[in-house]
Amino acid sequence: MTEYRDMTTTRGFAPLIRRLRVSVGLTQEELAEKAGISVRTVSDIERGLRRSVYRDTAERLADALGLGEEGRPDFLAFARGRAGSIRSDPSLSFSDQIRTLFATVPPQPTRLIGREHEVDLLINAFGDRSIRLLTLTGPGGIGKTRVAAEAAARSQGMFRDGIFFLSLGSIDQPGRVIRLIARALGLVGIENATVTEIAEHVGEGQVLVVLDTFEHVLQAAVSLADLLSECNGLTLLVTSRESLHIRGEHVIPIPALELPDVGVTDLSTVASTALFLDRARAVKPDLSLDEKAARLLVDICRRLNGLPLAIELAASRIQHLPLVALSDQLESRLNVLTRGPADLPPRQRTMRDTLAWSHELLNPTEQSLFRAISVFSGGWTLKGATHVWGSTSPGRDILTTMSALVDKSLVVPAESEGPEPRYGMLDVIGEYATEQREKHGESQVLRRAHALFFLSLAERAEQELGGPAQETWYRNLLLEHDNLRKALRWAASQGETELGVRLAGALWQFWRTLGYYAEGRAWLNETLEAAPEAGTEFRAKAMWGAAWLAFHQDDLRMARTYSEQLLAITDENDRTIMRRNALTVKAMLHMAEGRFPAALVPLRRCVEICEMLGPSWHLATSKLNLALASMHTGHLKDVPRLLEAALDLYRAFGDERFVARARVYLAHLALLEGKTSEARRLFSEGVRLFSALEDHGGIAESLEGLAAVSASDLKMEASALLWGTATRLRESSTSKTLPFERALIDRWLDDAKASLGEDEWSSMLARGRALDIEDTMARVNAFD
Numbered sequence: 073m074t075e076y077r078d079m080t081t082t083r084g085f086a087p088l089i090r091r092l093r094v095s096v097g098l099t100q101e102e103l104a105e106k107a108g109i110s111v112r113t114v115s116d117i118e119r120g121l122r123r124s125v126y127r128d129t130a131e132r133l134a135d136a137l138g139l140g141e142e143g144r145p146d147f148l149a150f151a152r153g154r155a156g157s158i159r160s161d162p163s164l165s166f167s168d169q170i171r172t173l174f175a176t177v178p179p180q181p182t183r184l185i186g187r188e189h190e191v192d193l194l195i196n197a198f199g200d201r202s203i204r205l206l207t208l209t210g211p212g213g214i215g216k217t218r219v220a221a222e223a224a225a226r227s228q229g230m231f232r233d234g235i236f237f238l239s240l241g242s243i244d245q246p247g248r249v250i251r252l253i254a255r256a257l258g259l260v261g262i263e264n265a266t267v268t269e270i271a272e273h274v275g276e277g278q279v280l281v282v283l284d285t286f287e288h289v290l291q292a293a294v295s296l297a298d299l300l301s302e303c304n305g306l307t308l309l310v311t312s313r314e315s316l317h318i319r320g321e322h323v324i325p326i327p328a329l330e331l332p333d334v335g336v337t338d339l340s341t342v343a344s345t346a347l348f349l350d351r352a353r354a355v356k357p358d359l360s361l362d363e364k365a366a367r368l369l370v371d372i373c374r375r376l377n378g379l380p381l382a383i384e385l386a387a388s389r390i391q392h393l394p395l396v397a398l399s400d401q402l403e404s405r406l407n408v409l410t411r412g413p414a415d416l417p418p419r420q421r422t423m424r425d426t427l428a429w430s431h432e433l434l435n436p437t438e439q440s441l442f443r444a445i446s447v448f449s450g451g452w453t454l455k456g457a458t459h460v461w462g463s464t465s466p467g468r469d470i471l472t473t474m475s476a477l478v479d480k481s482l483v484v485p486a487e488s489e490g491p492e493p494r495y496g497m498l499d500v501i502g503e504y505a506t507e508q509r510e511k512h513g514e515s516q517v518l519r520r521a522h523a524l525f526f527l528s529l530a531e532r533a534e535q536e537l538g539g540p541a542q543e544t545w546y547r548n549l550l551l552e553h554d555n556l557r558k559a560l561r562w563a564a565s566q567g568e569t570e571l572g573v574r575l576a577g578a579l580w581q582f583w584r585t586l587g588y589y590a591e592g593r594a595w596l597n598e599t600l601e602a603a604p605e606a607g608t609e610f611r612a613k614a615m616w617g618a619a620w621l622a623f624h625q626d627d628l629r630m631a632r633t634y635s636e637q638l639l640a641i642t643d644e645n646d647r648t649i650m651r652r653n654a655l656t657v658k659a660m661l662h663m664a665e666g667r668f669p670a671a672l673v674p675l676r677r678c679v680e681i682c683e684m685l686g687p688s689w690h691l692a693t694s695k696l697n698l699a700l701a702s703m704h705t706g707h708l709k710d711v712p713r714l715l716e717a718a719l720d721l722y723r724a725f726g727d728e729r730f731v732a733r734a735r736v737y738l739a740h741l742a743l744l745e746g747k748t749s750e751a752r753r754l755f756s757e758g759v760r761l762f763s764a765l766e767d768h769g770g771i772a773e774s775l776e777g778l779a780a781v782s783a784s785d786l787k788m789e790a791s792a793l794l795w796g797t798a799t800r801l802r803e804s805s806t807s808k809t810l811p812f813e814r815a816l817i818d819r820w821l822d823d824a825k826a827s828l829g830e831d832e833w834s835s836m837l838a839r840g841r842a843l844d845i846e847d848t849m850a851r852v853n854a855f856d
Contacts, residue, residue: 085150086120092137093118097252102242106136125151138178138239177224177237177282184222185350186329186343187215193324194223198230198280198307203322204300207286207310210326211481211501212426213381216311217284219326224282224309231307233277241285246292250299253281267295271302278305286312287480288433293318313430313481325481328378328498332370339366344373344383351387359390368395375399377498382423427504430482440465441473442482443514446505447522450554451486451496456525463521464514494551520566523559527571530556530578537581538689540726543765549582560595569603574610576600580617584624585729587768587804593621593630608641609650616653623657624769626808628664635661649690652681656697663812668704675701689730692721696734703737703744704812711741732761732770739777740816743784752781756849763845771845772801776809780817782852783824789836790852791824796840797848 093103093114100118104111109129116122125133130151134144184191190208197203208216224235236256243249254265259273286292293316300306300320310316315323329343339345339361348369353359361369372395376382389398434442444461445452458470474495477483482501488494497505509515529552533545549556556579563572576592576599583592596618600611619634638654655674662671675698682691699714719734739754755777762770779794802808825833840848 085123086118088147088150089114089133090118092139097243097248097255098136103133103136106242107132109133127152135178138237177221177228177235180218180221180225182354183350184218185347187219187222187326190219190324190326191223191226194219194309195227195230197322198223198227204306205296205308205310205316205318205321207312207315207321207323208326209312209315209323209481211379211498212313212430213379213423214326214328214481215380216326218380220282220284220309220311224280227280231278231280233274233279233305235280235282237282237284239284240289243289246289246295249283249289249292250295253283253299256281267298267302270299274303274306276305278307279303280307280309282309282311284311286310286316287314287430290314290316313433314479317479329373329380329383331374331378339369344376344378345369347380348373348383348387351384352390355388355391365395368399372399375499377500379498379500381426382500385423423500424504427501430480431504431508434477434480434482437465437468437473438476438480439508441468441470442477442505443509443512444518445477445483445495445497446502446509447515447518447558448497448555449558451494451551452555453492453494455492456522456529456555457495459525460518460521463517488551519562520568522555523562523568523571523575526552526556526559527575527578530575530582534578534581537585538725538727538730542727542729546582546585549579550586560599564598564602569599570606570610572599573603573606573614577610577614577617580614580621584617584621585767585769589621589625593618593625596621612638612641612650612653616657619657623660623664624808624810626811628661631657631664632661647681647684649681649685652678652690652694655681656694659697659701660812663701663704664810666811666815668701668812671701672698672705687721687724689721689725689727692718692725692727692730695721696730696737699741700737700812703741704815708741708744712738715741728761729765729767729770732758732765732767735761736770736774736777739774743777743781744816748781748784752778755781759845759849768801768804772798772809773813775801775845775848776813776817778852779824780820783820786827787852788824788827789832791821792828792833792836793840793843793848793851795821796837797843797845798840799837800841801845 093100098106100114101111104114107114107129109132113122113125113129117125127148130148133151134147139147194206194208197206208220210216221237224237228235236253238252238256240249240252243252250267250270251264254270254273257270257273257279259265259270265273283296290312296308296310296316297318297320300308315321329347331344332339332342339349349359349361372386373383376386386398431439431442441457441461444464445457447460448456454470454474457474461468461470474483478485478495483495483497486494486496509518530549533549536542536545556575560572560575563569563575576595580592580596583589583595596614600614600618603611615634615638619631619638622628622630622634635654635657638650638657642648642651642654644651655678659671659674659678662668662674675694678694679691679698682688682694685691695714695718699711699718702708702711702714715734715738719731719738722730722734735754736758739751739758742748742751742754755774758774758777759771762768762774775794775798779791779798782788782791782794828836843851
């Protein structure tokens with residue numbers, strides 16, 4: 073075989089460039105693109121019309137050819153026309169020179185941040201010779217190449233016969249992968265080397281080959297399996313947006329970078345913000361962060377989902393955009409995340425191009441589902457995706473196609489407490505999918521299908537919230553809260569007024585129970601105002617909810633407005649739940665005004681209506697309300713019977729929340745009757761029951777009752793502590809103590825405040841606000 077020195081000195085630069093280009097599997101056009109030079113320049117060199125090139129061109133060619141540090145000086149010297157300075161060993165064949173040129177991992181221009189765990193994982197795996205194939209997976213821009221390069225560079229001493237780093241980004245045919253591996257390993261004299269020939273060439277050598285960007289040549293995976301079976305000393309490290317799905321493969325998903333918690337001050341210790349700062353200060357060395365700027369940086373990294381490429385592209389904008397402007401611009405991420413370094417492959421210079429590369433590798437069915445799931449917000453289930461996708465692609469295999477998108481790192485399985493799998497998508501990927509959806513003109517039909525699905529879910533949940541599965545349904549609604557909001561926004565923007573009022577009306581109990589009072593009121597008010605012609609049943613339900621949420625926030629004016637509207641659309645002879653609801657709100661307003669005897673009349677009518685309709689959650693609640701009003705009037709004779717009847721019904725329907733509420737009302741009754749030990753036991757039980765349900769309003773009500781019990785027992789400091797903790801819980805859930813609830817306990821609290829004095833009461837109140845529930849209960853028990 074011709075010696076490398078002889079070839080370079082006797083035959084010139086042309087054959088060297090040609091054979092190096094062929095050895096890495098590039099066409100003239102591909103080499104020109106990677107080097108950032110013209111195709112004409114490459115053609116002239118290979119035809120011998122140019123015997124040397126400028127230093128910049130030589131450097132670009134060396135980078136594009138992936139030359140290692142050991143062979144790079146010789147190449148640069150010869151490319152500049154300085155053959156006499158070549159330091160090649162004349163005893164080496166040209167194939168050995170090729171091995172030298174490719175044996176070094178390309179140096180990285182920036183330091184690696186936040187990937188120590190992944191790099192250590194790879195290095196440990198390299199030490200286990202039973203692991204022969206490692207695949208780094210993840211979406212475009214997650215940093216697979218960077219992790220692979222770092223791990224390979226740190227492992228130089230672990231593979232005695234060399235490490236070869238091969239970029240496959242410019243390869244367009246799977247069949248070229250094995251040829252490229254063969255040439256990199258030194259088999260340049262064989263045009264189409266076989267797996268067997270490569271195995272014979274490698275022998276018992278210990279070699280690591282890094283194959284970067286494999287997702288578009290996945291058909292070559294079978295050849296890799298054959299190669300591994302014949303080359304015992306060969307280890308492959310592959311980066312791909314999709315795993316290879318062959319035996320012996322060890323898949324290592326590369327996650328997004330760690331995100332900072334809200335309020336973190338040392339941003340250099342969190343991977344995502346540390347990366348942003350490092351890259352931003354490379355273009356703006358004087359960048360400094362005050363408290364406001366730090367909060368903006370945290371928000372930016374969180375909105376970019378910790379995706380390294382997105383963070384680096386955003387950081388590069390700091391040279392021209394202040395942080396506040398950059399944060400505003402991220403409303404359209406894909407238009408901001410551009411202008412990546414020129415030495416990156418074109419597909420990685422903008423976020424849109426990175427995602428387009430992945431999108432183009434999908435088949436039409438996968439692309440269709442990719443567009444459909446872009447309508448979701450905060451994740452989705454298979455059931456939801458099936459309904460939405462079915463509006464444009466009925467009868468498709470949802471599980472297989474969704475799995476394919478997961479395999480290709482465009483969709484991620486999400487943690488789910490329920491039996492149904494849940495999926496999600498990085499925000500920037502979702503934005504690209506939305507662009508594709510709009511480009512195909514599918515937004516209207518898909519968004520409507522999305523809204524109808526979540527209307528159906530909300531109305532189904534509404535029927536279950538008073539039953540034994542209520543906690544499961546509350547969790548389901550909470551998981552889908554972003555989707556429910558999105559459906560409401562769509563209905564409002566498209567004039568789908570009846571759909572909007574139905575959805576808001578179905579959700580009001582969810583909003584009340586989980587403390588979303590302000591948000592729920594806003595949606596109910598908006599949808600009612602926009603839907604004056606909606607069906608009476610739907611408007612009545614929404615009015616009922618709007619009245620109750622206003623009532624819970626002590627907005628009696630709005631509660632009265634909706635009460636009057638409810639009464640106006642029902643007749644006094646009606647025996648319907650709608651009429652019962654109208655009378656209930658009317659009675660509660662009487663109670664809020666301290667007119668308790670007046671409340672008894674409508675509440676007794678509510679019980680009569682519900683008893684005629686048969687056992688129901690509404691009957692239980694009507695009895696509960698009547699018992700409460702009776703306590704305020706001092707007529708306690710029927711109260712135990714009413715409360716026990718309500719409790720039995722709640723238990724029968726499996727409503728644990730209202731079981732807890734009924735027991736708290738029994739505690740109030742015990743307190744009124746002077747049975748303080750019984751009252752303390754029942755209120756404490758209320759704290760426990762509502763805590764298990766994560767119902768902050770219920771916990772606060774129970775703590776308020778305990779404060780009254782403590783005051784009645786002359787434990788005034790304990791009373792103030794309890795009231796302070798209850799106040800904090802009320803504020804966190806934006807709920808208020810209802811006036812008639814305060815009326816049951818005011819006299820004891822007034823005694824406690826007067827006994828302690830204003831200053832001591834305020835001091836103990838502040839201490840209680842700073843305590844969590846367990847600490848408060850422990851300190852209160854210590855007073856006993």
